[in-house]
Amino acid sequence: MSQMRENSASESFSATVTIMDNYGLHARPAANLARTAQAFKSEIRLISGDQTADAKSILDLLSLAAGRNTELTLECNGEDAPEAGETLLKLFQDKFNL
Amino acid sequence: MRPDQKMTTAGRRHLITGVAVSSGIAIGPAQFINRRDNAIIVRQRIRPEEVAAETARLDAAVETLVREFSEAQAQLRDQAAKGSRESREQADIIEAHIMICRDPKLLGLARSNISEREISAEWGWEKAVQEMLAAFANIDSPYLRERAADLQAVSSRVTACLRGNRLRLSAHTAPKIFFAHDLTPADTLALAPENIIALVTEMGGKTSHTGILARSLRIPCVVGCPGLEEAVIDEALVIVDGINGFVIINPREAELAEYREQQSRFSLYESDIRKQAALPAESVDGVRVSVYGNLETSRESVLLKEFGGEGVGLYRTEFGFLSRHNLPTENELFEDYRRIVEEMAPHSVVLRTLDAGADKMIGQRQRVEEENPALGLRAIRYCMRHQDIFRRQLRAMLRASVYGNAAIMFPMISGLSELRLAKSILSEVKQELDNEGTEYNRHLPLGSMIELPAAVFVAEALAREVDFFSIGTNDLIQYSLGIDRGNKYVSYLYQPLHPAIILAIKHVVDMARQAGISVCVCGEMAADPYSLAVLLGMGIDEFSVTPRLIPFVKNLIRRSDVAEFRDLARQVYRQNSAESVLRLIRQNIYGRFSGELSFFAAMTGSEI
Numbered sequence: 001m002s003q004m005r006e007n008s009a010s011e012s013f014s015a016t017v018t019i020m021d022n023y024g025l026h027a028r029p030a031a032n033l034a035r036t037a038q039a040f041k042s043e044i045r046l047i048s049g050d051q052t053a054d055a056k057s058i059l060d061l062l063s064l065a066a067g068r069n070t071e072l073t074l075e076c077n078g079e080d081a082p083e084a085g086e087t088l089l090k091l092f093q094d095k096f097n098l
Numbered sequence: 099m100r101p102d103q104k105m106t107t108a109g110r111r112h113l114i115t116g117v118a119v120s121s122g123i124a125i126g127p128a129q130f131i132n133r134r135d136n137a138i139i140v141r142q143r144i145r146p147e148e149v150a151a152e153t154a155r156l157d158a159a160v161e162t163l164v165r166e167f168s169e170a171q172a173q174l175r176d177q178a179a180k181g182s183r184e185s186r187e188q189a190d191i192i193e194a195h196i197m198i199c200r201d202p203k204l205l206g207l208a209r210s211n212i213s214e215r216e217i218s219a220e221w222g223w224e225k226a227v228q229e230m231l232a233a234f235a236n237i238d239s240p241y242l243r244e245r246a247a248d249l250q251a252v253s254s255r256v257t258a259c260l261r262g263n264r265l266r267l268s269a270h271t272a273p274k275i276f277f278a279h280d281l282t283p284a285d286t287l288a289l290a291p292e293n294i295i296a297l298v299t300e301m302g303g304k305t306s307h308t309g310i311l312a313r314s315l316r317i318p319c320v321v322g323c324p325g326l327e328e329a330v331i332d333e334a335l336v337i338v339d340g341i342n343g344f345v346i347i348n349p350r351e352a353e354l355a356e357y358r359e360q361q362s363r364f365s366l367y368e369s370d371i372r373k374q375a376a377l378p379a380e381s382v383d384g385v386r387v388s389v390y391g392n393l394e395t396s397r398e399s400v401l402l403k404e405f406g407g408e409g410v411g412l413y414r415t416e417f418g419f420l421s422r423h424n425l426p427t428e429n430e431l432f433e434d435y436r437r438i439v440e441e442m443a444p445h446s447v448v449l450r451t452l453d454a455g456a457d458k459m460i461g462q463r464q465r466v467e468e469e470n471p472a473l474g475l476r477a478i479r480y481c482m483r484h485q486d487i488f489r490r491q492l493r494a495m496l497r498a499s500v501y502g503n504a505a506i507m508f509p510m511i512s513g514l515s516e517l518r519l520a521k522s523i524l525s526e527v528k529q530e531l532d533n534e535g536t537e538y539n540r541h542l543p544l545g546s547m548i549e550l551p552a553a554v555f556v557a558e559a560l561a562r563e564v565d566f567f568s569i570g571t572n573d574l575i576q577y578s579l580g581i582d583r584g585n586k587y588v589s590y591l592y593q594p595l596h597p598a599i600i601l602a603i604k605h606v607v608d609m610a611r612q613a614g615i616s617v618c619v620c621g622e623m624a625a626d627p628y629s630l631a632v633l634l635g636m637g638i639d640e641f642s643v644t645p646r647l648i649p650f651v652k653n654l655i656r657r658s659d660v661a662e663f664r665d666l667a668r669q670v671y672r673q674n675s676a677e678s679v680l681r682l683i684r685q686n687i688y689g690r691f692s693g694e695l696s697f698f699a700a701m702t703g704s705e706i
Contacts, residue, residue, distance in 0.1 A: 027194040027245060034197055057203035058194065062245050063233040 013042075013076040013085030017092040024067035027058075029096040034058040036091055042078025044088065055088070111348045116298070116323035117589075118343035119309030123361040124296035124318045125354065128336045128347070129274035130327075131281070142218040142332040149213045156208060156219040159259035160199055163252075167196045191248075198252045204230055218332075220260050227253040275338055277330050281308045291315055296338040298345050300326040303583060310394060310414075312340075313644040316401075320345050371649045375406030379655040381634070383662075387655050390446075390642040392620065396438040402645045406652060409445035411642020412507075412568065412620050413438060415491065416454045425487065431494035436501050443502030448545060448568065448618075448642075449495045451488065451520075453477045453509040472582075477510035478520055485523065492527045499539035507545035507568055512552045514559045521563065547620075549573035554602045561613035568642070569606055571621035575599055593676040594623045600632060600670060600679065607636050618642055625651055627691050628683045634660050635667030657690055 021029050037044045037055040044055035048070060053060040055074075066072060074092075076084045091097065130141045144152055171192040178186035198204070204226055211222035227249065234246040273295045280301035297312050302321030312319030318340025329347055330336070337346040337357050346353060379387045390411030391402040402410065418426050418434050439447050455468075455476030468474040481488035495506050506524070511517050521544070531538055546553070546560055549570035553560060561567065575594055576583060583592045593599070603619070610617040618640035623629045625647040633641075634655070643651055666686045673679045 027248075028190050031190075031194045031197045034201075038202070054203050057201050058197040059201050059230050059233075059249065060203050062242060063230075063237065065237045065242055 010077060011079065011081040013074075013081040015074050015085060015089055017046075017072050017074050017089065019066055019068055019070050019072065019092070021095050022068055024070065025061060025064060027062070030058045030061040032096045033088070033091060034061060036087060037084070040076070040078070040080050040084035040087075042076045042081045042084045044077075044084055045075045047073040047075065109348055111346070111350060112329045114323045114326060114329060114345045114347070116320040116343050116345060117303060118319075118340050119302075119321050120297075120312035120317060120319035121340045122296075122316070122318035123340065123357055123364060124275055124338040125357060125361065126273060126275045126295045126336065128330050128332060128334045129276055130330060130332055131276055131278040141221045141330075144212075144216050144218055146216060149216065152212050152219045152222070153209055155260065156205075156212065156223060156256075159219070159256055160205065162259045163255055164196055164199050167192050167199065171196070195248065195252050198249055199256070201230075220257060223253070223256060223260070275336050277326060279327060281311075296320075296340065298323060298326065298336075298338060300324065303585065310392075310644070313646055316646045368649075371653050372405070374653060374656075375404070375649040377406070377652065377656070379652040381655055381658045381660045383659050385634075385639065385660040387634070387639045387641065389648050389651050389655070390448075390618070390640070391645040391648060392642050393438070393645070396434055396441065398645060399438055399441045402442075402648075405645045405648040407445075407645055407648050409503075410438065410442055410447040411618050411640070413447055413449045415450060415452055419452065419454060419487075425490075428490045428494050431491055432497050435494055435498035435504070439498050439502040439504045446503040446505060448505045448507050449498075450507045450509055450547070451478070451491055451495075452481055455480065472576075478508050478516060479510065482516075482519060488520075488523060489527055492524055493531065496528065496531055496538035496542065497536060499542045500537050504539065505543040505545060505566070507547060507566075509547045509570070510549060510573075511546045511560065512550050513556055514563070517546055517560060517563055548606050549577065551578050551602065554578075554606055557606045557609040558612070561609045561615055564615065566616045566618065567606060567610050568618045568620045569603060571599075571603075571619060571623035574602065575623070578602060594626060594629050595632070595679045595683070596676045597674055597679065603633070604636055604671065607638060611637070616640060622647075627654055627687060628680065630654055631658070631663050631683055631687050632667050632670050632679075634658055635663030635665075635670070637664070654691065659690070662686075662690075 019025055019029075025033075034056055046053045046055050046061065046064065048064050048066055051064055053064050055061065064072075074085065074088060076082075076088075078084075171189050174185040174189035174192065178189055207226035207229055208219075208223045211217060211225050212219060215222070215225075217225075231246055231249060234242050234249070273293050275296040275298065276294055277298045278300070280299055281297065294315060294317055296317050297308055297319040299308055299321045300323055302308050308321055309319055318338045320338055320340060320343050323345055326345070334347050335349065337344070337349050337353065339346070339357070349357070379389050381387065388408050389406070390409045391398075391405070391407035392412040392414070393399070393402060393410050394414050395417050399410075413435075415431075415435075418431055435449055439449075453476070455471045455474060475483060481491075492506070495504065498504060508517065508520050511520075524544070528538065543565035545566040545568055546564045547570045548554060548557065548560075548567050550573070554574070557567070571594065572583075575581070575592060575596075578598055579591060579593065579596060581588050581592045583589050607617055617638060619633055619638050620642040622643065624633065624641040625643045630641075630651065641651060666683065669682055670679055673682060
């Protein structure tokens, strides 16, 4: 898909996160993460090595197959990027509120 | 290959050659069936102005499903609040399913499939799911394989919702030519018979179940058609030529006219013959022959009577097992057998014990990896390994035997000890019924299929153990000649009139006669006029064929002179090649069967 998004009021956020949940980024954490991400307008990506996932897509997140202690790069781009970044960062730290 | 390259332009003519397994000609609209989850996917092209409606249909289907999920989840959460840990876990799983349903990437893909490729919501959704699944397939993790299963489960529910919301509902209740990658017996049972004009599959060979079903439904069928899935679009006009094995998609006007003409001649002949179906099959010189039908399900009994069948020469019991996920109970089996036995009384019904292989019993018993299933754990061997299933079936058969004229038959017997073992289990089961005081027919005849060359060689010993033989010609020919009839490279060697086959059958008949037991020839060979002449000449007076062919076989028998064929058979025994056998028979039967031959060849798909 080559849909380009207009990012006039674009802001960006980037951070490194580590998965602390015992079972890695499996269905429940992925569901929480995707649901939280969907509340924001920004484009949100999680990058693991050469793989990039759309954080709003549970299927994409699952296909990262990220296990415990995997380091991921969290990238947000869009008008609410800083807010989105901070919220998601906290979610990782709180082990997805599980 | 890019996915869009696989699609053909609507309207372009396509000719695909496959293997004709049920003859006749059908002309009508195509409908593709998805094999994987048994759902019917509308693989349809849409017009640009329909994109918005199709997209809305997809969104509505997704929302319907999300609503269903949410309601179930709310109930579970209530239970979870009362302390049910299990409910909480289930609610969480549903949460993941809702997230999958609403996955922006998946929906985005589906929507762009609909708008950019201009295809139906079902097709666009299916393609999007396939793409997402492909991403999972690259990862070797059992956990993710399970998530792929979650996606598939959600996907088929969305498809089901789409079916419910179908805009062109009327189009799907009309008769169609059904296309599939492959059809399982379960798939075919899910279709309403009156809506099937013809069946066409990409996979499958001469003896596949699809062919058997098609022949019993009297509809043309072509299997083993390469490139089918790419060439066929729903609603495209298709000609199925079940005589030559052609499938013509978007035919030319001239072709249509020609096929319509052929179609009407064919049905004229067929209806002519069918008018005489109820008449007995008695030869010119007064020999009375019995013609039975091979049935798959008890609901075919109506068809059998309509075609003048004088009983069921072979009741295949596999369908009762295959079209479901769990084992049938003894009572379910009993009900099925009782229905057919009662329905056919006073005519006989030969109930054959399970003939399926381990490869077909998915979901019931652990699958075994077999290099060569045809030579593997199937039929009586499978029953000996899973005796619980065998006993359950025998109990049901015995219980049904008091409702009419039933017989039991074992398939794929290879020798005496195997037959004796099966018989000893039958005796144990009878003893069990005696102890319970359950009634059964104590004089119930027992038969053995003769379909392995080994059984032919030891026929003398086997004949002393049973009340009748049934020669399964399809398998006997394949196993004797070492030919897989569905294999296009060697199928030309599938010769029912190979001298080895003729001598094998003759030996079985001689041994049966010596022991004073009866012999029935069961299979398509009995429906071939060349073979029939020789079989009648051998003195065989019981045949069992697919119901649709019964009127033709009876008609042929009524034109036969058995004494004349006896002389012919004697000459045939001395031939040493299939070609000389054929030549000899042709010279002798041409005058007698003249007009029948061309139609018959067409009916049975034989190339003679």
